Amino acid sequence: MAYTSFFRDADVLDAIGALVVPWASAQREIKVWDAGCATGEEAYSLAMVFAERLDPFTIRNLRILATDREESAFPQFEDRINQGRYRSLELMWVPEALRSTYFQATEEPGVFEAVSTLRDCIRYQRHDLLTLVPPEEGFALVVCKNVLMHCPLEMQAPIVSMFHGVLRPGGYLAFDGFQSLPEANTGQFEPVEPGLPLFRRRVGDP
Numbered sequence: 001m002a003y004t005s006f007f008r009d010a011d012v013l014d015a016i017g018a019l020v021v022p023w024a025s026a027q028r029e030i031k032v033w034d035a036g037c038a039t040g041e042e043a044y045s046l047a048m049v050f051a052e053r054l055d056p057f058t059i060r061n062l063r064i065l066a067t068d069r070e071e072s073a074f075p076q077f078e079d080r081i082n083q084g085r086y087r088s089l090e091l092m093w094v095p096e097a098l099r100s101t102y103f104q105a106t107e108e109p110g111v112f113e114a115v116s117t118l119r120d121c122i123r124y125q126r127h128d129l130l131t132l133v134p135p136e137e138g139f140a141l142v143v144c145k146n147v148l149m150h151c152p153l154e155m156q157a158p159i160v161s162m163f164h165g166v167l168r169p170g171g172y173l174a175f176d177g178f179q180s181l182p183e184a185n186t187g188q189f190e191p192v193e194p195g196l197p198l199f200r201r202r203v204g205d206p
């Protein structure tokens with residue numbers, strides 16, 4: 001249930017790099033919510049997508065809030081994400097140029113650590129989407145990939161309404177390729193491009 005990997009849904013990450021980063025880069029605080037982050041590979045992939053396109057000064061404005069309800073009796077997501085340590089097998093989906101820029105070898109063979117530029121952007125908080133109480137607001141981007149399928153069908157539209165409520169006007173919502181926008185939310189978001197699971201909070205929407 002908590003399967004994840006770096007650069008999963010690469011077409012969505014490409015679109016985030018091309019569309020969301022330029023739009024968000026002028027914001028004093030660039031806030032991203034990675035909802036259902038598991039062990040953090042997605043949050044670190046997002047951080048790399050932004051870091052590649054922002055100058056070293058602007059990257060300091062990036063705040064990625066990574067949340068998950070983490071049901072395990074032995075919680076580990078927070079430690080994994082704070083440490084930013086991943087094995088070479090987990091890093092195989094990271095393009096070599098990015099891996100050598102953003103991950104350093106550690107004293108443990110085969111284990112690499114994200115550079116502080118990335119680690120400092122990301123904060124973990126335990127959070128259950130089913131509460132419908134958002135952890136924060138004012139996000140430029142909400143990413144919720146491979147998560148809503150685990151939520152009861154009748155809860156999906158209310159969760160997407162919560163995302164709508166915490167996005168800045170014109171902010172973006174990213175899903176995985178299997179997740180469609182619930183019918184009840186089509187007045188809140190418009191698709192960015194046919195077939196791409198990236199949606200924009202409708203401009204002019206209060």
Ligand SMILES: C[S@@+](CC[C@H](N)C(=O)[O-])C[C@H]1O[C@@H](n2cnc3c(N)ncnc32)[C@H](O)[C@@H]1O
Pocket residue numbers: 001002003004005008035036037038039042067068069070071127128129130144145146147150151176
């Ligand atoms: C398959 S993983 C997806 C991880 C990542 N988003 C990705 O696409 O690679 C699903 C994650 O959603 C989390 N999840 C499921 N239901 C949730 C809920 N109600 N609130 C928060 N997280 C939830 C699970 O704990 C799990 O870590």
